[in-house]
Amino acid sequence: MPAPxxxxxxxxxxxxxxxFAMGSADDMAGPDERPVHTVAVKSFWMDRTEVTVAQFQKFVDATHYETDAEKFGWSGIFSIADARWEHVDGADWRHPDGPGSRAMPDNPVQHVSWNDAVAYARWTGHRLPTEAEWEYAARGGLAGKTYSWGDVLNPGGKIMANWWQGSFPSHNTGADGFVGIAPVASFPPNGYGLYDMTGNVWEWIADWFGQDYYARSPTENPQGPASGSERGLRGGSYLCSENYCTNYRVAGRSHATPDTSLSNIGFRTVKDID
Structure with a gap:
């Protein structure tokens, strides 16, 4: 099929x-990234960047949608000054650092739950990517590499994504130019032209999370477990560091309940080929 x-x-x-070979068997890989297994995925469209505040604003303006964080009246924020997670009343996608703060239009939308991400995706006529689609896309055509750009975290000394430089949680050098969130597309794209598949904000995926799912995954277009209590997250965030969370690795996995909203969680969408 020719490329559109x-x-x-x-x-x-x-x-x-x-x-592609999904998962990892390297020294940093957790048990939920094993075994490495061959998976086939169909062609699809994927958002070039994480969904931005401006894009999410259009959705809310059109639908009057209220996010889970707004319903709860609070969300979780990692305080860099205090080096800890905090329950912050009034924190939501409009006010990412709490009351008085304002979300920047070109930043990835934050404080969105899996439920919120699905609602947005349906409004656009899209959906969330499966975990297999996400990893396939994140690899950007590279086979078996640790990161979306290769096997070296900082090739030639260049910082390739927004993650925590320094020792988490006590010291962030900000060597990448950002102590916190970064506008989308602030760093080079991967081989498929996708931005921020590494770092910035974690991205929700469609699948239920299953720690042992790889051992029983179908070989074609896997959709994840049939049920579960938590949904998958991929890509790491601006809080991932060499000494704490190395899940900016392309095979890294995480998970949370569908109503979870935090300052380091966002998403992007995909669309099936017509």
Whole structure:
């Protein structure tokens, strides 16, 4: 099938389907990343960047949607000054650092739950990516590499993504230019032209999380476990560091309940080929 025109879907990248080795067996890999197994995915479209505040604003303006954080009246924020997570009343996607703060239009939307992400995706006619689709896309055509750009975290001394430089949680050097969140596309894209598949904010995926799912995963277009209590998250965030959370690795996995909203969680969407 020929690749569709780049202009066919504004803001999205065509990802041609194929086979890849999913998971990791390297020294940093957790048990939930094993075994490495071959998976085939179909072609799909994926958002070039994480969904931005401006994009989410259009959704809310059109639908009057209220996020889970707004319903609860609070969300979780990691205080860099106090080096800890805090329950902050009034924190939500509009006020990412609590009352009085204002979300910047080009930043990835934060404090969105899996439920919120699904609602947005449905409004656009899209969906959340499966975990297999997300990892396939994040690898950008590279086979068996640790990061979306290769095996070296800082190739030639260059910082390739927004993550925590220094010792988490006590000291962040800000060597990447950002102590906290970064506007989308502030760093180079991967081989498929996708930005921020590493760091910035964790990204919700469609699947229920299953720690042992890889051992029983179908080989074609896996959809994750049939049920569960938590949904998957991928890509790491600006809080991941070499000494604490290395889940900016392309195979790294995380998970949370569907109503969880935090300052380091966002998402992007995909669309099936028409």
């Amino acid at each position: 025109s780049k202009a066919a879907r504004a803001g999205m990248v065509f990802i041609r389907g194929g086979n």
